[in-house]
Amino acid sequence: MAAKIKKGDRVIVTTGRDKGRSGEVIEVRPTENRALVRGVNLVRKHQKQTARDEGGIVSKEAAIHLSNLALADPKDGKPTRVGFKVLEDGRKVRVAKRSGDQIDG
Numbered sequence: 001m002a003a004k005i006k007k008g009d010r011v012i013v014t015t016g017r018d019k020g021r022s023g024e025v026i027e028v029r030p031t032e033n034r035a036l037v038r039g040v041n042l043v044r045k046h047q048k049q050t051a052r053d054e055g056g057i058v059s060k061e062a063a064i065h066l067s068n069l070a071l072a073d074p075k076d077g078k079p080t081r082v083g084f085k086v087l088e089d090g091r092k093v094r095v096a097k098r099s100g101d102q103i104d105g
Helices: none
Strands: 010-013 022-029 034-037 042-047 056-061 069-072 082-086 092-096
Touching (some): 010 034
Antiparallel strands (some): 010 069, 082 092
């Protein structure tokens, strides 16, 4: 199955504590069906001091399930579903269902 959400995409959180917040996808974990989104689902982690890093409580992004994310429409920035279309040259591209705009370049 082709990936509907990829690294670098602008997504909007549809449910949960961060509902309505948006951010850029940093990493996608297809085997877990989860993604890391910049500035969303922040957790505070107690970190032990190492030779390289300082100890203390640090905030970092935790993975969020892909079902709780929606791609932002390139035209108006609102949440949209993703479809696929094969172009004349044979390339398969993602298409926003809301506006019909092409997502991939």
